[in-house]
Amino acid sequence: xxxxxxxxxxxxxxxxxxxxxxxxxxxxxxxxxxxxxxxxxxxxxxxxxxxxxxxxxxxxxxxxxxxxxxxxxxxxxxxxxxxxxxxxxxxxxxxxxxxxxxxxxxxxxxxxxxxxxxx
Numbered sequence: 808x809x810x811x812x813x814x815x816x817x818x819x820x821x822x823x824x825x826x827x828x829x830x831x832x833x834x835x836x837x838x839x840x841x842x843x844x845x846x847x848x849x850x851x852x853x854x855x856x857x858x859x860x861x862x863x864x865x866x867x868x869x870x871x872x873x874x875x876x877x878x879x880x881x882x883x884x885x886x887x888x889x890x891x892x893x894x895x896x897x898x899x900x901x902x903x904x905x906x907x908x909x910x911x912x913x914x915x916x917x918x919x920x921x922x923x924x925x926x
Contacts, residue, residue: 839890855886856908858917 814843840848866882866903889907899905910917 839887855907858911858913860913861915867917 839851843851852863855866859865863874866880866886867881868878869875870878889911894905894907897905899909
């Protein structure tokens with residue numbers, strides 16, 4: 808498990824530095840919702856809400872009083888990246904699947920941000 812944590816930490820460093828969040832996110836969006844009906848997608852989104860303790864507007868923007876689910880935002884790109892690069896590819900120590908709550912447990916971020924010089 809320490810190798811998992813170290814690898815995840817390095818990957819997340821690049822993710823949140825902005826360099827690893829791909830610009831091709833719209834073309835990869837189907838990774839989460841492909842082939843699923845609206846109810847199934849809503850259930851998936853609710854797991855994100857619960858795991859990060861956020862509301863829909865954390866990732867989605869409102870336009871003309873309604874959510875524009877197709878518009879890309881920074882948090883939506885990060886969520887897609889986290890799902891496709893970690894949730895879909897990694898397993899826990901017992902070989903089982905992981906999800907957002909595995910690491911986040913009700914927090915938007917789960918790694919302590921360390922100020923330069925405090926390392």
